[in-house]
Amino acid sequence: MATRCCSVCILLEMILFVIMVIASSPAAVAAAAGEDIVEETCGQCSRSNPNVNYTLCVSSLSVYPAADLHGLALFSTMPLRSALATIASEARVLRDRAPPGSPPRSCLDSCLEVFRDAAYNLGNAVAAIESWRYGDAKTAMSATTDAPVTCEDEFKGQGMATPPAIKAKTKPLFQHGVISLAIISLL
Numbered sequence: 001m002a003t004r005c006c007s008v009c010i011l012l013e014m015i016l017f018v019i020m021v022i023a024s025s026p027a028a029v030a031a032a033a034g035e036d037i038v039e040e041t042c043g044q045c046s047r048s049n050p051n052v053n054y055t056l057c058v059s060s061l062s063v064y065p066a067a068d069l070h071g072l073a074l075f076s077t078m079p080l081r082s083a084l085a086t087i088a089s090e091a092r093v094l095r096d097r098a099p100p101g102s103p104p105r106s107c108l109d110s111c112l113e114v115f116r117d118a119a120y121n122l123g124n125a126v127a128a129i130e131s132w133r134y135g136d137a138k139t140a141m142s143a144t145t146d147a148p149v150t151c152e153d154e155f156k157g158q159g160m161a162t163p164p165a166i167k168a169k170t171k172p173l174f175q176h177g178v179i180s181l182a183i184i185s186l187l
Contacts, residue, residue: 038062041072045182057179069187073129073137076180080122080144083176087148087169088115094163103158111151111166118147125184134187141184145177 042057064075095108121143128137148170155162162170 037066037068037072041069041183041186044186045179049178049182051175051178052182053175053179056175060176060179069183070129070132073180073183073187074126076176076183077122077126077129079176080173080180083169083173084115084119084122084147087166087173088112088119090165090169091115094165103160107154107158107160110154114147114150118144129184134184138181138184141177141181145174145181148174
């Protein structure tokens, strides 16, 4: 009986040892650290900037592999690429439907130019982050983040409402830009 009890104890110790090894593996530690840095970073950003949506920040950054703050800054630019492409595509469709020379077409032409500039600035921001030039990254990301507001201002300046298809896409674009800018500001 004593031998059987010792065998069970040894088996339990081995199982415990295996569990500890698996739990402390680099992949498990990296995954836990990744979740922690995302939540911590998003918390800092939302506390320092009321425009940062904590839930959106965590959900958009949690899909990427574990990274340090520099990596999170790069990852935070990813949603902006697709958002800019989507809103520019929508603006192009609306512009092509508007009569030539009309105020809506003029506003949409201006928006398309603003979104092209924003895509260029986003590229500059990414290049600056990759080169550890965070001041330049912040400047370029700030210009990118202003694009949706600038587009809406074009319509307001003409006394018109922003088309719903554009308006629906400007808020998420702005919010992702603010998140990225806030993370860059932490570097």
